[in-house]
Ligand SMILES: NC(=O)C1=CN([C@@H]2O[C@H](COP(=O)(O)OP(=O)(O)OC[C@H]3O[C@@H](n4cnc5c(N)ncnc54)[C@H](O)[C@@H]3O)[C@@H](O)[C@H]2O)C=CC1
């Protein structure tokens with residue numbers, strides 16, 4: 001069977017993986033070589049971003065300076081992008097997943113498979129839901145999860161790194177590995193979708209902590225302490241809600257490695273550092289510093305805090321709780337080391 005891949009999302013990470021997928025589908029006979037990529041349409045200097053991508057083969061707003069393969073075709077219509085696909089790659093910021101799933105409901109063939117590259121969770125009245133579960137429930141298709149120490153621009157520049165795919169069905173994991181793996185982007189597949197997904201969502205909160213201690217100029221030992229306590233809280237929270245999450249998952253690229261890289265070089269870290277040095281709000285800094293890219297850590301901290309409060313668990317997760325309070329309750333940043 002020939003598989004056809006569609007990409008849902010075209011931000012910084014979406015565009016970077018478009019380069020990997022566009023090249024990899026040409027290496028195997030079992031893939032259609034055209035990859036459609038859904039672009040949330042916007043105007044750049046009076047032109048459609050989709051037209052710019054299709055003519056210049058570059059996402060000039062979200063991944064400037066990187067050429068995309070010509071078989072990646074930007075499309076502004078979501079349903080049109082996905083209609084013939086057998087493999088869907090979800091890579092929109094987590095706040096838009098629900099609306100994407102609503103638009104696709106009933107329009108996806110049942111033999112389709114999905115993978116989420118989205119680092120976040122969806123909060124609901126009675127708790128929270130994993131993005132892979134939302135995709136499965138809304139569209140009636142299985143979903144894998146890819147997450148790792150993968151700063152998008154470094155991947156696009158083909159600097160070596162690793163990533164993790166969590167699968168429920170091994171054949172799905174292997175098929176998705178084919179579209180991502182290269183000698184510079186080493187994919188490891190493991191049977192723990194939930195663990196991979198929880199790591200990706202929760203590390204964004206801890207990365208805010210990494211940026212706060214950088215802004216406070218507390219040094220390398222303090223950063224290491226935030227990473228260690230953060231990893232401990234990530235594992236505790238994941239296994240409290242999903243007892244099958246494996247300890248080993250935290251030693252994969254999606255676990256400790258992603259935590260280290262995001263605390264060293266990610267957007268969450270950068271904006272949190274600027275919050276300390278400028279005193280500006282996170283919302284303001286997101287607009288000023290990210291040029292349309294989305295901060296995931298602050299909203300995930302808020303979502304997580306709501307869950308911890310409802311379940312009476314704040315005292316058991318002092319680091320995540322304090323990061324939330326610094327982001328949303330004007331707690332002085334130094335409390336990150338005083339309250340944990
Ligand atoms: N950038 C990175 O280095 C990495 C990001 N990720 C994850 O990938 C996911 C996607 O992030 P990025 O590709 O970096 O996105 P981004 O933050 O660079 O870009 C924002 C994207 O959202 C789109 N958008 C704006 N309003 C929208 C709407 N109403 N509906 C749908 N889309 C809308 C924009 O057009 C743009 O494509 C996130 O969960 C992120 O945590 C994972 C690994 C690395």
Ligand SMILES: O=C(CO)COP(=O)(O)O
Nearest residue numbers: 148149150151266267268
């Ligand atoms: O997830 C990432 C790297 O693996 C990117 O993190 P930021 O969203 O903080 O840039």
